[in-house]
Amino acid sequence: MSKHVLAQNQYGKAENRIVTVTRKGNDGAWHEIRDLNVSVALRGEYRDVHLTGDNGNCLPTDTTKNTVYAFAKEHGVDSPEAFGIHLARHFVSSQPVIHEAQIRIEEYAWERISVPSRKEQHSFARKGQEVRTAQITYSETTGLQVLSGLKELTVMNSTNSEFHGFIKDEYTTLQEAYDRILATKVTARWANSAPAAADPEHDWDASYAKVRRHMLEAFAETYSYSLQQTLHAMADRVLDHVSTVNEVRLNLPNKHHFLVDLEPFGLKNDNEVYFAADRMYGLIEGTVHRQGVQPVIATSDWITA
Ligand SMILES: O=c1[nH]c(=O)c2[nH]c(=O)[nH]c2[nH]1
Numbered sequence: 004m005s006k007h008v009l010a011q012n013q014y015g016k017a018e019n020r021i022v023t024v025t026r027k028g029n030d031g032a033w034h035e036i037r038d039l040n041v042s043v044a045l046r047g048e049y050r051d052v053h054l055t056g057d058n059g060n061c062l063p064t065d066t067t068k069n070t071v072y073a074f075a076k077e078h079g080v081d082s083p084e085a086f087g088i089h090l091a092r093h094f095v096s097s098q099p100v101i102h103e104a105q106i107r108i109e110e111y112a113w114e115r116i117s118v119p120s121r122k123e124q125h126s127f128a129r130k131g132q133e134v135r136t137a138q139i140t141y142s143e144t145t146g147l148q149v150l151s152g153l154k155e156l157t158v159m160n161s162t163n164s165e166f167h168g169f170i171k172d173e174y175t176t177l178q179e180a181y182d183r184i185l186a187t188k189v190t191a192r193w194a195n196s197a198p199a200a201a202d203p204e205h206d207w208d209a210s211y212a213k214v215r216r217h218m219l220e221a222f223a224e225t226y227s228y229s230l231q232q233t234l235h236a237m238a239d240r241v242l243d244h245v246s247t248v249n250e251v252r253l254n255l256p257n258k259h260h261f262l263v264d265l266e267p268f269g270l271k272n273d274n275e276v277y278f279a280a281d282r283m284y285g286l287i288e289g290t291v292h293r294q295g296v297q298p299v300i301a302t303s304d305w306i307t308a
Pocket residue numbers: 166177228229230231257285
């Protein structure tokens with residue numbers, strides 16, 4: 004027996020990253036997403052667990068994690084508050100040794116990328132995190148070089164993404180995917196032409212907005228067989244539509260969303276509940292430029308998801 008006093012204690016699985024996709028409309032083509040970070044803390048009769056090694060009162064943190072995902076399917080996520088109330092009540096009412104449950108939730112806000120030509124809506128951009136960048140170099144010999152860009156622009160397609168037909172060697176375990184979430188945090192740089200850089204009337208805000216719009220529309224409209232293909236489509240679209248841009252470089256971390264297996268709880272996961280992994284991640288990088296133009300954007304920057 005310890006001569007010291009065990010005071011406040013609590014435990015549970017923290018930071019369960021969960022994305023839900025709800026399909027609406029007759030054909031289910033209108034998607035709504037919720038993106039949550041859910042932490043569970045349980046308080047109750049845990050003296051023995053701490054003092055004697057008897058785990059008879061211990062509901063595993065792994066179970067609390069499973070409960071979060073199963074409840075997202077069973078009850079849906081109407082709001083962080085309603086979802087948290089379901090969970091907190093459940094833990095306290097289902098186990099006599101649990102006297103209090105605290106659920107902490109962060110919700111990340113997304114806005115729809117509206118593509119006027121399209122009725123299905125499954126493309127989103129994370130709100131309010133994007134950073135615009137610019138790098139200007141002036142040399143006596145070579146003149147002005149203006150690189151524009153953005154970073155921290157997180158986007159998601161909740162369907163229209165597949166990945167299959169890849170090499171399978173003795174270490175390959177990845178399953179082929181025929182309907183997956185495609186999400187990435189875009190870092191983009193683009194090189195502006197010398198005449199644009201030298202033009203005192205050049206409207207930099209307008210060209211930024213135009214590049215951004217074409218990248219987002221290409222992301223939303225491309226039916227993707229790989230993030231590499233999406234990367235190329237985004238850069239290509241910018242070069243097609245913005246004549247003052249000569250080169251586009253994109254760094255696209257593949258922000259993986261894994262379908263949660265709900266079968267052990269008797270629930271079918273019809274592409275509705277995902278685990279949003281923050282690492283490790285695939286990192287897809289590439290430059291696309293106009294014919295005859297020498298690429299100038301550095302390829303060695305260290306970009307993280
Ligand atoms: O779009 C993708 N490109 C890849 O190269 C890749 N590799 C992987 O495991 N998943 C994916 N997805």
